[in-house]
Amino acid sequence: MPARSLLGPMISSGKVIKLFYDISSPYSWLAFEVLCRYKNIWNVELKLKPAYLAGVMYGSGNQPPVLNPSKLLYMTSDLTLLSQYFGVPMYRPSKLIKKDSVIPMRFVTAVAEKEKDGDDLVEKVSRELWKRMWSTHQDIVQPASLTEVGIKAGFSANEVDDILILAKSQQIKDRLTSITNEALKYKCFGLPFIVVQVDGKAGVFFGSDRFELMAYFLGEKWFGPHPT
Template identity: 65%
Template sequence: MMSSSKKVVELFYDVVSPYTWLAFEVLCRYRSVWNIELKFKPAYLGGVMHGSGNRPPGLVPNKFLYMSTDLTRLSGYFGVPLSPPSNPFEAMFEKGSLNAMRFVTAVAEREGDVQVERVTRELWKRIWSTDQDITQPASLTEAGLKAGLSADQVEELLTLAKSQPIKDKLKSVTNEALQHKAFGFPCIVCHVNGKAEVFFGSDRFELMAHCIGEKWSGPQPDKPTAKM
């Protein structure tokens, strides 16, 4: 018999990763379907890649070419408005996401999960849907305002994001991901019977459901699955 207590599911993520956006939206949709408590864990992908010795896909030309085609197909399947930016390599690896993830961490510390979800989604939309900057304060401000924060709140959060406690918090959560042997994002950790079950990628939900004793009904559980 399945336990009535909710299983904790942690999502370690960085908005620079488009595949993590897919996982983020799926987990948000399944919060009311599966018996889980979803915890957002904003971290820094650059730190995880460096700490694990992994190579970004942009450094492997064939992987990078495949990614654009793959994301277009996944957008329709997952129902997420993915549209690669005009210069994905610059967006992902040259500009980076450190400022953005410090901002998200500040939101997490000050405003809580509801606003973290909204702000995070707006940042993903900027970089992976409308080809906009996520590094400059003006860009972070716009994302915060669209997420429902007031101008005063955003200003406070931008200041907080530059503080040492927030920098330390982001580093701590990034190290936590590395302790789970993360080598990229999304890194999803399901706590089952006292054990941490770690899943990488946005294509492991069927296996994850089996692991936590739930049913996988596709990336959009509110829509009926088409019959063959």
């Protein structure tokens, strides 16, 4: 696209990272924040892919790690240390209570549907939901809670009302299912699941512990979780 390449900022590096995530997954939050920090450093197009964790687990025949008492215990200490090291403000991640995330994830999906250009609002809404779930331990399913999330992310009250209605539509239910199925096509078995496309090859990375390896795959550098 020579015409586009003259425009400078529109030049595409061709490097794409798709982040499949669910706000009920604390490891997804870590991956989300790190990739938001690195997208410009690595010059990649970051595509946020809000998906449905329960659908991924069911579709891949995998069991949630929290069902195993030893894994649950491990996750508690692991997330406590990771949240400190990554600078992602989780508070008492030991409260790994299983909550169905279909309502907040449909809300995020409706935001994605409304947002035609880029995903700044999807980013903001997702972060607010993670904060409520993992920092302040507030509700994430009631309309009043989602309204608060939407307003914090920069929507007007009227816009949030529209999003809440849209979130209940068949169109949005189908869109969330479709993105979840897209993840499953990559043989995803949990979230976060990260697909990296570079130089005509694609690599898949599960979890929030493969950033150094991802940098190697991209031919880029890893400077730790605080690059700037």
